[in-house]
Amino acid sequence: MERFTNRTVLITGGTSGMGLATARRLLDEGAYVVITGRDEARLRRAAAELDAGPRLLTVRADAADLADLDRLMRRVETWRGGLDAVFANAGTGVFKLSSELTEADFDQASDVNFKGVYFTVQKALPLLKEGGAIVLNASWTIHRGLPVASVYSATKAAVHNLARTLGSELAPRGIRVNSVSPGYIDTEMYRGANPDPEADRRNAAEVPLGSIGHAAEVAAAVAFLASDDASYVTGQDLVVDGGLVGSVPHR
Template sequence: MTKRFEDKVVVITGGSDGIGLATAQLFAEEGALVYITARRQALLDQAVSQIGHGAVGVQGDVTNLDDLTKLYDHVARDHGKVDVVFANAGMHQPISLEALEEAHFDATFDLNVKGLVFTVQKALPLMTEGGVIVLNGSIAGSKAYPGQSLYNASKAAVRSFARSWTIDLKDRGIRVNVVSPGATETKLMRGYFDAAPEAEAEVIKGVPLGRLGHLEDVANAVLFLASSESSFVAGHELFVDGGVAAV
């Protein structure tokens, strides 16, 4: 039985942990030739071993344009094309308006916005008709969560890019969509909730489906958006949040 992504070249930024790693594993299991990035070589090596299926790790920081060039040069030498980009690398840095400083702004927008923009831009020379771009957003881009206005705004920018790029790239046959998770069971979030069980209960109380998201919930949504099953879906934001943003 043919796998959905047999021989497709997939690039995933921030692929050494969490949503990025879970998504890379699913793509690899579906036959994709997966390339992941991460800033720390040790975590990158561990992730590549975990993914298997010939996955390749390219160490780098998406806020560094030279590192992005190195990534795509590597892919070009190996395959000469990119079929799917999952621009996943990002950060969550809660900080109140009163307390935020220039360094907070630069860190959040450099990674969540600048890094995402140039991850996509530098992939374009290798993408042909039928290529797919999936951006990792957040329901925070649509809901006003307190004490994290920088993060909220950075994810609202991600949503806006999907709209604009859908128009910009339509003549090239490249689709762009956003996957926007809600509270998801990552290592970071689990560490936070283990230290504050009452916070976990409060978050789950606000989720219509009554639980946190699993990494596989988001990964499966990314694969759907990247596959031919969503061939008539473009410029869309798919919430993977148990109903939080919708009801």
């Protein structure tokens, strides 16, 4: 498929995991892709891995830094003139019991996961073409409680609520806004929170499909929501979790 031929897509947090996998998917479908990250070396490695030549732009930017976002949008405008879609993917994980969370933990999670997403969208809107699409990265934890994820889950719930409210606000421009909620997905963040192979086995046992998901499977969902195939879908959350939230594993 080449659903994104000559279309321009911004992906924040695109140097690894779901962001990198989505960049690869959209490049394969003909897109021009902008990926951001906070580390120049990681951006260079991602660019080498994607090997997309002139259809890839890498920009060092912190999604929680509004000055960085302003510079990012100027680069995008100079490069391509506008945007057809945005995947606000940059995020961080803070997984502690509520009694152990510090103010710094709270600020880090809320700055990246909510403030960063909010202002990424705000700053991108002047460049986003009519009929464009926005996909926000939420989490399965907005649908099911996880003891060590109180602040993380709250920021992700805010992200999905933003998809609903902006879906309504931007509908007159024909811009669709949805969120995607990954379950247990094999990424650097997941491995950092689950370094023990036994934890990996326990997590997989909770999933009706019996395995940890892959970043490419989330990328396929993002590509659907950002494409014309989802032309009548807005304000929704697409859960990509192997049945973790909605089903009990068969024993």
